[in-house]
Amino acid sequence: MKKAISISLALVGTVFITSMIINHSSALPAAKDGIVSRPIPAGVMKIAEKSCVKCHTEGGKGMAQLHLNLSNWDKFSPEKQAGKAKDMCKMVSKGKMPPMSFREKNPGGTPSQEEVKIICDWAQSYQVIKK
Ligand code: HEC
Structure with a gap:
């Protein structure tokens, strides 16, 4: 059970970080084109x-x-x-x-x-x- 929680936490963390990176780069004017x-x-x-x-x-x-x-x-x-x-x-x-x-x-x-x-x-x- 504990293992399942830590796996899902890691998953959420990965998704969160990835979305941060995507958001961050699309906010830069240079990345657009x-x-x-x-x-x-x-x-x-x-x-x-x-x-x-x-x-x-x-x-x-x-x-x-x-x-x-x-x-x-x-x-x-x-x-x-x-x-x-x-x-x-x-x-x-x-x-x-x-x-x-x-x-x-x-x-x-x-x-x-x-x-x-x-x-x-x-x-x-x-x-x-x-x-
Ligand atoms: C003796 C002054 C003078 C020098 C030297 C000069 N310019 Fe200009 N330039 C102007 C003036 C005044 C204008 C705006 C009025 C006009 O369009 O004639 C202008 C306008 C421009 C424009 C806008 C044109 C438009 O119609 O949108 C560009 C681009 C430009 N210059 C590029 C250059 C470049 C590149 C050089 C160097 C190779 C240069 N100029 C050297 C005086 C100068």
């Missing part, structure tokens, strides 16, 4: 530093920050990071960012083709993990 918040990789940040941060970080241009504030990147949800990374790829691929006036004043500040690819590969990596 498999993408997680991550910092901007060093390779991308290097490009952003010469081409984007002047306007798109704290103390930069008001309008630019409204669209994209790289200072707050690590606080973005994974979905927001994925969306913003995609926007960044789109804007540099089309040659819309950095703006023409910036390119004229900073000849070295325009991302090269390889650098555009680095940004877009990184943006793509969010989608790949998402599945």
Whole structure:
């Protein structure tokens, strides 16, 4: 009899712990669709530093920050990071960012083709993990 009780207690315990784990992981935003918040990789940040941060970080241009504030990147949800990374790829691929006036004043500040690819590969990596 005592044995039966301890077995059923162990069973209840196992179910309880399992449900805790399941509940806990589904409460994390990242677990839902498999993408997680991550910092901007060093390779991308290097490009952003010469081409984007002047306007798109704290103390930069008001309008630019409204669209994209790289200072707050690590606080973005994974979905927001994925969306913003995609926007960044789109804007540099089309040659819309950095703006023409910036390119004229900073000849070295325009991302090269390889650098555009680095940004877009990184943006793509969010989608790949998402599945
Ligand atoms: C000289 C300042 C400046 C620089 C440098 C700059 N931007 Fe911008 N960016 C802006 C401004 C201003 C806006 C908002 C107004 C607009 O859409 O033109 C903007 C908007 C954006 C948007 C939002 C576009 C939209 O329509 O939603 C993205 C994404 C973006 N920039 C990415 C970048 C990236 C990536 C770089 C670096 C490769 C960069 N920007 C460099 C000024 C800048």
